[in-house]
Amino acid sequence: MLRLIGIGLSIDMLPLGNLKKILSCDEIVVDSYTSIWFPSAYLLTSLLIQLGKTVVIAPRNYLEGGEVKNLIRRALDKEVCILVTGDPLIATTHSSIITEALVNNVEVEVVPAVSIFNVSISLSCLQVYRFGKIVTVVSPKNGIVYEYPYDVIKMNRLQNLHTLLLLEIDVEKNYYMKPYEAIKILLDIQEKREENIISLKDIAIILGDVLSCRQKIWILTIEEILRMQYEFLYNKLYTIIIPSRKLHPVEEECLNLIRKGKMSYLCAISEEELKKIAQLIYNQ
Amino acid sequence: MLRLIGIGLSIDMLPLGNLKKILSCDEIVVDSYTSIWFPSAYLLTSLLIQLGKTVVIAPRNYLEGGEVKNLIRRALDKEVCILVTGDPLIATTHSSIITEALVNNVEVEVVPAVSIFNVSISLSCLQVYRFGKIVTVVSPKNGIVYEYPYDVIKMNRLQNLHTLLLLEIDVEKNYYMKPYEAIKILLDIQEKREENIISLKDIAIILGDVLSCRQKIWILTIEEILRMQYEFLYNKLYTIIIPSRKLHPVEEECLNLIRKGKMSYLCAISEEELKKIAQLIYNQ
Numbered sequence: 001m002l003r004l005i006g007i008g009l010s011i012d013m014l015p016l017g018n019l020k021k022i023l024s025c026d027e028i029v030v031d032s033y034t035s036i037w038f039p040s041a042y043l044l045t046s047l048l049i050q051l052g053k054t055v056v057i058a059p060r061n062y063l064e065g066g067e068v069k070n071l072i073r074r075a076l077d078k079e080v081c082i083l084v085t086g087d088p089l090i091a092t093t094h095s096s097i098i099t100e101a102l103v104n105n106v107e108v109e110v111v112p113a114v115s116i117f118n119v120s121i122s123l124s125c126l127q128v129y130r131f132g133k134i135v136t137v138v139s140p141k142n143g144i145v146y147e148y149p150y151d152v153i154k155m156n157r158l159q160n161l162h163t164l165l166l167l168e169i170d171v172e173k174n175y176y177m178k179p180y181e182a183i184k185i186l187l188d189i190q191e192k193r194e195e196n197i198i199s200l201k202d203i204a205i206i207l208g209d210v211l212s213c214r215q216k217i218w219i220l221t222i223e224e225i226l227r228m229q230y231e232f233l234y235n236k237l238y239t240i241i242i243p244s245r246k247l248h249p250v251e252e253e254c255l256n257l258i259r260k261g262k263m264s265y266l267c268a269i270s271e272e273e274l275k276k277i278a279q280l281i282y283n284q
Numbered sequence: 285m286l287r288l289i290g291i292g293l294s295i296d297m298l299p300l301g302n303l304k305k306i307l308s309c310d311e312i313v314v315d316s317y318t319s320i321w322f323p324s325a326y327l328l329t330s331l332l333i334q335l336g337k338t339v340v341i342a343p344r345n346y347l348e349g350g351e352v353k354n355l356i357r358r359a360l361d362k363e364v365c366i367l368v369t370g371d372p373l374i375a376t377t378h379s380s381i382i383t384e385a386l387v388n389n390v391e392v393e394v395v396p397a398v399s400i401f402n403v404s405i406s407l408s409c410l411q412v413y414r415f416g417k418i419v420t421v422v423s424p425k426n427g428i429v430y431e432y433p434y435d436v437i438k439m440n441r442l443q444n445l446h447t448l449l450l451l452e453i454d455v456e457k458n459y460y461m462k463p464y465e466a467i468k469i470l471l472d473i474q475e476k477r478e479e480n481i482i483s484l485k486d487i488a489i490i491l492g493d494v495l496s497c498r499q500k501i502w503i504l505t506i507e508e509i510l511r512m513q514y515e516f517l518y519n520k521l522y523t524i525i526i527p528s529r530k531l532h533p534v535e536e537e538c539l540n541l542i543r544k545g546k547m548s549y550l551c552a553i554s555e556e557e558l559k560k561i562a563q564l565i566y567n568q
Contacts, residue, residue: 001548006406008299015398016303016561017296017552087398089406098409099537102546109548110407112495114299114371117412118402122290122373123394125382128401133416133445159439161417211396253383262386264285264393268301273568277300280564284557 002075002101004088006113009211010038011269013114021111023282025081027074028053033060033171034092035085035116036237038212039271044083047275051282058082060172068097075106087115091136091166116210120164120239123217123265124205125254130244132161137182137240138168150189153242154197165240178232179206179240183225198222204242205255208235213267219259286359286385288372290397293495294322295553297398305395307566309365311358312337317344317455318376319369319400320521322496323555328367331559335566342366344456352381359390371399375420375450400494404448404523407501407549408489409538414528416445421466421524422452434473437526438481449524462516463490463524467509482506488526489539492519497551503543 003025005018022028028048030041037044041057048055062068063082074080084092088110101108121128135152149165156163167177183204190198200223208216214235220228232238247255257263287309289302306312312332314325321328325341332339346352347366358364372378372394385392405412419436433449440447451461467488474482484507492500498519504512516522531539541547 010301012301012304013299013396015292015297015299016558017294017298019300020296020552020557021550087402087406089409090402090412093411093534095409095534095538098541098547099534102537102541102544107546107548108541109550111549112297112398112403112406114396114398115402115406117405118371118374118399119396121401122371122396122399125373125379127377128374129418129420131417133443134413136413155443159417250377250379250383253386254379257382257386257392260386262391263382264391265395266305266393268304273304273565274300276564277561280560281557 001079001107001109002072003079003081003109003111004094004098005081005083005111006087007037007044007083007085008113009086009116009119010267011043011274012267013211015113018111018113019278020281022048022081022083023051023278024079025053026078027080028055028083029058029063029071029081030055030083031063031085031092032057035169036171037085038209041085043271047278051278063094063097068100072101072104072106075101076104087112087117090115090117114211116166116239117164119210120207120241123207123210124241125258126162126241126243126251127248130162130248132156132159132163134164134166136166136168137177137185139177139181139185145185145189147189150186153186157197157244160244160246162244163242165242167238167240169237176236177238179225179238180229180232182240183222198242202245204240207239209237211265215265217258217263219255285363285391285393286356287363287365287393287395288378288382289365289367289395290371291321291328291367291369292397293370293400293403294551295327295558296551297495299397302395302397303562304565306332306365306367307335307562308363309337310362311364312339312367313342313347313355313365314339314367315347315369316341319453320455321369322493327555331562335562347378347381352384356385356388356390359385360388371396371401374399374401398495400450400523401448403494404491404525407491407494408525409542410446410525410527410535411532414446414532416440416443416447418448418450420450420452421461421469423461423465423469429469429473431473434470437470441481441528444528444530446528447526449526451522451524453521460520461522463509463522464513464516466524467506482526486529488524491523493521495549499549501542501547503539
C-alpha cells in the first residue's frame with residue numbers, strides 16, 4: 001500500500017492517527033521540497049530513524065522522476081509512505097503519483113492534516129463563505145510576468161470576495177517570497193493595466209510561519225507592507241489575504257482583536273514529548 | 285486565557301499539540317451542536333473526566349446565550365477551553381465569543397485543526413485552485429427556499445470552478461441532510477428559474493463521514509444521487525462537490541482512482557491508545 005500522509009504544518013499539528021500510520025510504514029519518504037515543517041522535518045526524520053525506520057529525505061527530482069516508479073513497485077507488497085507537509089493533495093501536487101500507483105494496481109491511502117489553506121482562513125478571522133478562488137503569486141520567470149494572480153484578486157473583489165494568496169517558495173533554492181515582493185508584483189501588473197483594484201490604503205492580512213512558535217499575524221495597509229522589509233526578516237513562510245472592501249461587522253470586530261495583539265498562538269509539543277508519544281504508540 | 289481548540293473531525297485527526305493544550309485547561313466546554321466528532325465527543329469527554337478535568341458538554345443555548353459571559357469572566361484568571369469539531373472559525377461561528385472576550389480583556393488563543401473544508405477538497409482529488417466560493421445547502425424554513433446555494437453553483441460553473449457544498453445539520457434535532465435532499469432542493473430552484481446549470485447527467489462527488497472508520501466517497505451522476513436513498517442510510521455527515529464541467533486531465537485520472545475503489549481510508553487510533561497517550565502527556 002502507498003500512503004500519502006499529511007503531517008500538518010508543525011510538530012503540534014501532527015494528528016495522532018497520522019503518527020500511528022507513519023510508525024507502521026516499512027519505508028518512509030519525506031517530501032522535503034514542497035514546503036517546510038516546524039521546527040524541522042529533520043527532527044521528525046531523525047526520530048523515525050532512531051525507532052529503526054528506513055527514511056529517505058526526498059528532493060524534487062526523487063518524487064517527480066524515475067525513482068518514484070521503483071517506490072510504487074515496492075508498495076505492491078510493502079507499506080510505503082510519503083510524508084507531505086500540510087494536507088497531501090491540497091496545494092501540493094502528488095496526484096500523478098497516485099495515478100501511477102493505480103496503473104500498477106497499488107492500493108492508495110490519502111491521510112489529511114491541516115493545510116495552510118484552512119489555517120490561514122481560520123486564523124484571519126474572516127468568514128470562509130466569503131472567500132473566492134485562491135491563487136499563488138510567483139516571481140517573473142525569464143522576464144515573463146505571471147499575471148493570473150492579479151486577475152483572481154480582481155475577479156474576487158468585483159464579487160465582494162476575499163482572496164487568499166500563497167507566495168512562491170523554492171525550498172531547494174532557499175527562496176521564500178516576502179510579502180512586499182508579492183505586493184510589488186501585483187501593483188506592477190495593475191500599473192501596466194492602468195486599473196485601480198488594489199489601492200495603497202487597502203488593508204491586507206499577513207500571516208507568518210503559522211502554527212510554529214514564531215507565528216505572527218499583521219493587519220497592514222498595502223503602503224505599509226511595501227515599506228516593511230525589516231519586520232519580514234524574522235519569519236520564513238508567509239500568506240497574504242486581500243479582503244473584500246466590504247467587511248462583515250463580525251469580521252471587522254475580529255480583525256480588531258488581531259490588531260490589538262490579543263490573539264496568541266503558543267507552541268506546545270517538544271521533541272522529547274514527540275519521542276515519548278511515538279515510542280508509546282510504536283511499542284503497543 | 286480563553287482557548288478555542290479545534291479537535292479535527294475524528295479521534296485520528298486530533299493533533300498532538302491540541303491534545304496537550306486540552307489537558308492544560310482548568311475548565312473545558314465541548315461544543316456539541318455545530319457538528320459531530322468520530323467516534324463520539326462523549327468518548328473524549330469521558331476520558332477527560334477520568335483524568336480529573338471539569339468538562340461541560342454545551343448545547344447551542346450555552347455558547348450563544350448568557351452562560352458564555354460567565355465563562356469568559358472565569359477565563360480572566362483560569363485556563364478556559366472550548367473544544368470545537370473541525371477547525372474553530374472555519375464553518376462554525378464562534379467569532380462573537382472571541383470579540384466578547386476581547387471586550388473583557390481576556391487573551392484568546394485559536395488552535396486550528398483539520399476542517400471539513402480542506403479535507404473534502406483534498407479527498408476529492410480536485411485541485412484546490414479550481415474551487416470557487418463554498419456554500420451550505422439548507423432546507424426550506426417556513427416555506428421559504430434559500431436560493432443562494434444555487435446562485436453560487438451557477439456563478440462558479442460560469443467561471444469554470446468547482447463548488448463545495450456543505451449540507452445543513454442540526455445535531456440537537458438529529459437532522460443531517462442527505463445528498464438527495466440537497467440535490468432535490470437545487471433542482472427545484474433550477475426548475476422554477478427555467479435554467480440548465482445542473483443537468484441530470486452531470487457528475488458530483490459525495491463524501492460521507494470523512495476521516496471516520498465509515499468514510500466513503502462516491503462519484504455519481506445527479507440522476508443516480510436522486511435515486512440513492514438506501515446507500516445514504518449508512519453515513520451521517522455528507523458533503524457534495526459539484527465539479528466544473530471541464531476537468532483537468534489529472535483530476536479526471538484521479539477521479540478514476542476513486543471510482544475503482546482503490547482509495548481507502550483506514551481509521552487507526554483506539555480509545556485505549558488515546559487514553560494512554562493522554563496520560564503520558566498529562567503526567568509529564
